[in-house]
Amino acid sequence: QFLNTQERLRFQLLEIEVALAKIQKGIYGVCEETEEPIEPDRLLAIPWTRLSIEGAEIREDVSKRYAK
Numbered sequence: 915q916f917l918n919t920q921e922r923l924r925f926q927l928l929e930i931e932v933a934l935a936k937i938q939k940g941i942y943g944v945c946e947e948t949e950e951p952i953e954p955d956r957l958l959a960i961p962w963t964r965l966s967i968e969g970a971e972i973r974e975d976v977s978k979r980y981a982k
Contacts, residue, residue: 929962945969 936942943952947969956963965973 926962929964932964933962947972 945966
């Protein structure tokens with residue numbers, strides 16, 4: 915359990931570092947999948963998110979397709 919928590923926190927820290935780098939580059943809040951702005955409510959809930967809701971759905975559909 916401890917390792918799972920530690921691994922999750924390590925991943926979250928990496929995502930936060932990526933978000934900070936995007937702020938410096940001026941591309942924070944842009945979906946990596948659709949290249950459209952990420953919804954403000956989504957950014958408030960998950961400030962380090964890389965995907966809009968639509969982008970997340972696209973990635974999920976693609977991963978389901980290739981998981982078979």
